[in-house]
Amino acid sequence: MTDTMIARLPEVDAFLSRASGSFIDGEHLSGSGRHADIIDPSNALSLTRLGLADEAIVDRAVASAKRCFDNGIWRGMKPAQRERILLKFADLVEAHGEELAQLESLNQGKSIHIARMVDVGFSVDFMRYTAGWTTKLEGQTTSVSIGMPEGAEFHAYTLRQPVGVVAGIVPWNFPFMITLWKVIPALAAGCSIVIKPATETPLSALRLAELALEAGVPAGTFNVVVGAGSIAGQYLAEHPDVRKVTFTGSTAVGKQIGHAAVDHMARFSLELGGKNPMLVLEDADLDKAVHGALMAGLLNQGQVCAAASRFYVHRSLHDAFCERLHGAIQGMSVGPGLDPAAQLNPLVSRRHQQSVLAHIERAQAEGAKVLRGAAVPEEGFYVSPVVLSGVTQQMTVAREEVFGPVLSVIPFDKIEEGLAMVNDSDLGLAASLWTNDLSQAMRLIPRIEAGTVWVNTHVTLDASLPFGGVKQSGIGREFGREAVEACTELKSVCIAY
């Protein structure tokens, strides 16, 4: 650990003493009587204690969102006015960027650099881009051929209308950013929203709800319920007044949410993580591939749905690739997120730390060779990163999402063999291909089973590029026009004259 920790801003401490639980109708609300400590993953100490929502509090949040939707206070505004408010919200997030980055780093454990650049920096771009769709949603006129009654003429068109109350259920790996991925498309479409953050990481969503209010988003349009997934989350997904559920998290919970949504015919989108491969061809630039692998595998300690965790490397590069990855992870400095010199930070929780350690033990027991990284402190939820060599497709670590700093390397000889292993997964969120052979890349891209394929890069997202999975990685897309349209219903109108 280094002695370069940055000082906490007074605004962070002020927020920690102000937050009390959920945020409904523009006010903090302490909850049902049950409480949870919100933990700093670097030392396992409590940052604050929040009241937890039960079903009655979820009812209040949904009722507040529905009231705002029904009275048209938000959706009835001129689109340009809503766009201006969302842009002001983005300006406020930018102006409070350091405070928000510190809050996210403290609660999630992540590096302050990532919190500043990715969580806040990317989110501000995302907010501005998505706010722009507010004024660009449109239907179409269609050329109908209706033949009766005789002599009648018709004018027909489609109308895009906000779907109603949206429920957003958010995980703990990028709580700030993923909250905004749910909130901004919903608000741009004219919906109101109830966010349920992960119980471990609710702080940034609560602060965002305050800033939205300050920007002019009417009270009740953006509510946050802090409560257990099995109680508040499930009840929210099942709520008859919720018209769309958007979820990011595990495949198992995603399926339950999909079923709950279908039961009351709510629309739903599910972003369910991945077991994402990197395919390094014989001609690849090894320096770039190693650098890319470290970035793709260890960003946020590997707690990234799009992280690379299976590395298929041509046999001619395999040993050098493993050696260089191993060298890099041994030399990493370790410390809390608020230590700018730390390259490796704690995982989000004791529960998740134990799950990742169990995956590493199991991989070793199944025959993988474990190349360990820098030593980590016992205090806090750290896991030393590992490179696993000698991994086979059948091993659990090659098949299940670990969501931690665990890089499994598997050699291949023929491209077809590498491609077959890339596609040999139930999951299909993202993949990357490393080669300088343009024709090879162009031939392989359509054959890779993933929602996103990167070439010579990995985990590079943009607000304009739809993001989501195929196979067990989910249904629907975040970002771009698709994310906003997914918060609308298409109405067909046919006028006889």
Ligand code: TAP
């Ligand atoms: P999940 O259980 O899927 O949690 C994600 C969100 O769903 C949290 O807000 C959680 O609330 C809520 N939730 C849990 N059970 C629910 C239910 N029955 N109905 C409605 N909402 C519910 O993820 P996890 O257990 O925290 O992590 C498990 C694994 O999921 C990880 O190891 C990783 O493999 C994967 N994961 C993937 C992603 C992405 S980005 N795709 C993100 C996180 C985790 P609580 O926090 O209160 O439980």
